[in-house]
């Protein structure tokens with residue numbers, strides 16, 4: 001399409017003018033010819049051309065631009081049209097018509113009508129005059145407001161160096177370029193006595209792309225009374241250590257000490273559970289982001305700290321009364337999803353339990369009863385059909401063998417049984433009901449905890465069955481709107497409602513437990529440079545492959561969203 | 568009766584000429600069409616929106632960073648004193664075109680088609 005040529009102007013032959021003296025360097029000082037022009041005419045001709053033909057901010061200007069933006073020689077409109085700054089003659093750059101005009105009239109300055117840049121024929125290149133640049137910026141902002149472009153990524157990437165940053169850059173002249181074989185970001189961690197459970201979580205966290213970006217961009221502004229009590233500050237230091245380029249082993253004793261002080265139940269030199277440590281670490285980090293030390297009472301769902309921005313998702317629970325079909329819906333925040341591996345129906349009562357009890361700061365969230373709002377989905381007695389359709393699909397009825405099995409089981413409707421009747425808010429009586437969990441809000445980083453450790457009063461054992469997990473995961477089937485629509489009606493119409501690409505995830509870290517429940521060891525696979533995998537075994541880091549990762553047992557699986565939406 | 572060869576040749580030439588004429592008028596039409604579409608795109612503000620969309624997509628997919636890195640390489644190779652925008656344009660244009668991901672082109676094409684369909688129905 002011709003439109004693309006706007007972005008990629010074609011090659012233009014350079015013309016040599018007799019008075020072409022020197023090649024300019026690209027700086028903001030402009031050139032003497034622009035200075036001469038401004039001395040005689042001021043900068044208003046430039047601004048006029050911009051407002052009428054480059055960055056329009058009135059309907060009249062837009063109309064004029066639409067009608068008059070074509071070459072006065074050949075009538076073409078997309079050969080890098082330029083306007084003479086002196087006499088507003090329009091000519092193509094690519095076909096040389098503006099060059100001809102400059103040569104014939106000695107009008108040596110022309111404005112590019114796509115971007116507003118100024119070309120000087122005497123200098124033989126575009127020139128950058130500070131005052132013109134400022135005008136261009138101003139008019140561009142006005143025009144953007146007028147057009148109302150909904151969301152621009154520019155807000156997310158314009159980094160204008162401040163004086164202090166410039167100073168820092170000057171003081172630290174050493175630059176590092178990350179190449180595809182660079183090992184920056186990889187560092188072994190000393191085991192401080194059964195602390196491999198912590199080391200593998202530190203490895204997973206330091207390889208969480210969004211968390212890395214946050215810390216390396218120095219975004220943490222400490223809210224704690226003293227910064228050496230702040231776990232976020234410590235994480236910040238750990239990131240500095242990891243990405244310093246040093247290859248020696250790092251000793252995370254300060255981190256361990258801080259976690260011990262702030263999550264007392266983890267203190268001591270026994271082997272701890274990596275999952276428990278992960279949740280505890282997130283909780284302390286979340287509290288310290290907000291600057292408080294004690295137990296956080298606030299609802300992490302509404303928190304905008306970096307931890308909640310990255311890890312918090314919303315789990316919807318729909319309880320359907322079997323008598324009146326009324327559905328009461330609650331949404332609870334979660335940081336991870338614990339998945340049962342044993343045979344279904346054994347003792348896997350509430351699948352949410354593990355995550356809600358271990359992630360302590362979660363009170364019940366916004367409880368809303370929408371018995372009639374979701375009228376379309378509660379229609380007639382079809383819920384039952386949908387239920388039974390989901391309850392007895394083939395294969396995973398007894399033991400799940402893949403992450404998808406686990407997630408399907410996690411999100412299918414479950415009969416709460418005759419012993420646990422719930423008071424229905426619609427028909428106001430105690431009734432049997434079914435409960436279904438679905439993903440109301442997907443987190444940016446999804447952490448899946450495969451419940452390999454079974455604890456009961458009488459025994460503790462480890463489930464070592466192989467659970468296949470994918471490299472790329474699509475969460476669409478488990479999203480509330482999709483799952484419920486599918487459970488109730490046939491699959492066809494619901495899938496068109498949402499674009500599936502938004503729910504795709506990539507695997508970036510896997511924590512493994514080796515050995516038995518009594519004597520075990522943790523290691524972690526982390527991803528670098530999009531597709532390289534490394535195995536972190538405390539101080540030892542070895543190159544690995546995605547096959548190794550996918551064939552490993554898997555205890556904690558970390559996925560990150562492939563596409564991030566703008567806020 | 569057998570037609571004289573010269574007549575056949577004449578007819579053929581005629582036909583070729585006709586074709587050329589048709590082709591020419593089609594070209595003229597094409598130019599006019601492009602002008603009208605361009606005018607509509609600008610008037611409605613759609614062009615600015617498309618440009619913004621393209622810009623965002625190219626940033627998101629890393630195209631911009633790739634091209635920027637390439638620019639830096641060219642400047643470093645030639646020396647800042649000896650490089651003009653035209654030099655950069657010449658070196659980068661083929662690369663830039665080649666690196667635009669297909670789904671970005673596709674999405675843009677779809678948007679333009681949708682716009683034209685909507686305009687045609689007015």
Ligand SMILES: [Zn+2]
Pocket residue numbers: 084085086087088089101105107
């Ligand atoms: Zn002129």
Ligand SMILES: [Zn+2]
Pocket residue numbers: 071072073074075076079091092095097
């Ligand atoms: Zn022209």
Ligand SMILES: [Zn+2]
Pocket residue numbers: 031032033034120121122123124127
């Ligand atoms: Zn000049």
Ligand SMILES: [Zn+2]
Pocket residue numbers: 220221222223224227230231232233234288
């Ligand atoms: Zn801090």
Ligand SMILES: [Zn+2]
Pocket residue numbers: 286287289300303304305306307308
């Ligand atoms: Zn928080």
Ligand SMILES: [Zn+2]
Pocket residue numbers: 321322323324325326424425426427428429431
């Ligand atoms: Zn009821």
